Amino acid sequence: MTTSTIADPSVAELEELARQARVHIIKAIANANGGHLGGPLSATDMLTALYFKVLDIHPDRPDWEDRDRFVLSKGHSSIALYTQLAMRGYFPTEELMTFDAIDSRLQGHPDMTLTPGVDMSSGSLGLGLTGGLGIAMGGRAAGKDFTTYVMLGDGECNEGSVWEAAHVAERYALDNIVVIVDHNKLQQFGWHGDTVAERLPSYTGTQLFDRWSAFGWHTLEMDGHDMADILETLEAAKAHEGGPVAIIAHTVKGKGVSFMEGNYLWHARVPNAEEFDIAMTELGEQVSGQGGAA
Numbered sequence: 173m174t175t176s177t178i179a180d181p182s183v184a185e186l187e188e189l190a191r192q193a194r195v196h197i198i199k200a201i202a203n204a205n206g207g208h209l210g211g212p213l214s215a216t217d218m219l220t221a222l223y224f225k226v227l228d229i230h231p232d233r234p235d236w237e238d239r240d241r242f243v244l245s246k247g248h249s250s251i252a253l254y255t256q257l258a259m260r261g262y263f264p265t266e267e268l269m270t271f272d273a274i275d276s277r278l279q280g281h282p283d284m285t286l287t288p289g290v291d292m293s294s295g296s297l298g299l300g301l302t303g304g305l306g307i308a309m310g311g312r313a314a315g316k317d318f319t320t321y322v323m324l325g326d327g328e329c330n331e332g333s334v335w336e337a338a339h340v341a342e343r344y345a346l347d348n349i350v351v352i353v354d355h356n357k358l359q360q361f362g363w364h365g366d367t368v369a370e371r372l373p374s375y376t377g378t379q380l381f382d383r384w385s386a387f388g389w390h391t392l393e394m395d396g397h398d399m400a401d402i403l404e405t406l407e408a409a410k411a412h413e414g415g416p417v418a419i420i421a422h423t424v425k426g427k428g429v430s431f432m433e434g435n436y437l438w439h440a441r442v443p444n445a446e447e448f449d450i451a452m453t454e455l456g457e458q459v460s461g462q463g464g465a466a
């Protein structure tokens with residue numbers, strides 16, 4: 173399947189694209205010998221749905237004024253965004269192997285002045301929604317009809333600036349902005365406890381859902397790894413009128429590789445050669461022993 177040429181992919185085709193994206197991500201991180209893995213892997217199914225089905229974009233015209241916008245507020249997951257942009261045709265997929273190199277356009281955190289298709293620079297957690305809010309308000313003031321999507325981490329929702337922006341979006345009844353919270357229940361480190369299982373998630377139960385609702389956002393939930401659910405929920409979010417929409421996406425950090433799933437140690441760890449081969453095998457790829465340092 174040539175990735176950038178699929179007109180209207182089915183759920184099965186999107187699932188295959190997400191699988192390919194995970195392979196690119198792990199290869200790029202192993203090659204760079206650095207970067208984040210857990211967060212990119214939890215976000216990948218949703219990003220695939222956005223970039224291959226939902227967003228109204230033209231890769232050959234990255235600056236088209238009427239395009240839908242996407243802000244990756246959890247900017248440390250940049251490799252997941254670059255992978256979608258490459259697969260969608262903004263630049264060659266081979267360029268992913270330059271990730272994090274000194275002269276690369278693909279830096280550890282997204283830079284809108286460097287990379288075609290990146291709508292906002294990010295990386296300092298808590299700031300993406302303020303930027304997305306500005307883009308959405310500017311779009312409304314200019315009479316534009318595009319939608320701005322902002323992806324946040326659940327740990328990122330600890331930042332006070334997220335809630336200041338959430339308040340403003342509700343105050344102005346902005347209905348051209350959609351937040352997706354990648355609720356993978358883990359952030360950089362666990363909490364107190366001797367084992368991974370004892371370390372509590374960022375937010376539990378309905379805490380995040382209740383918080384966004386309390387801020388006046390129309391709040392939805394979805395399984396962030398179920399492609400059909402993702403598409404249905406994103407469609408409902410776009411159709412909502414009269415105020416902003418937040419989607420709490422239940423996800424698994426490190427999704428797709430058994431030993432990375434649900435383990436915060438894979439937030440930013442590089443697979444060694446053996447781990448790399450196991451990961452590729454689990455993702456249905458030929459192994460090549462390309463892993464980085466342990």
Ligand SMILES: Cc1ncc(C[n+]2csc(CCOP(=O)(O)OP(=O)(O)O)c2C)c(N)n1
Pocket residue numbers: 210211212214246248295296297298324325326327328329354356358359360374425439
């Ligand atoms: C303001 C700020 N503080 C700290 C960091 C370092 N940092 C990078 S990722 C991360 C954890 C983020 O967790 P979460 O938002 O849940 O993201 P995910 O689990 O999806 O990777 C932290 C603390 C940062 N990038 N910005």
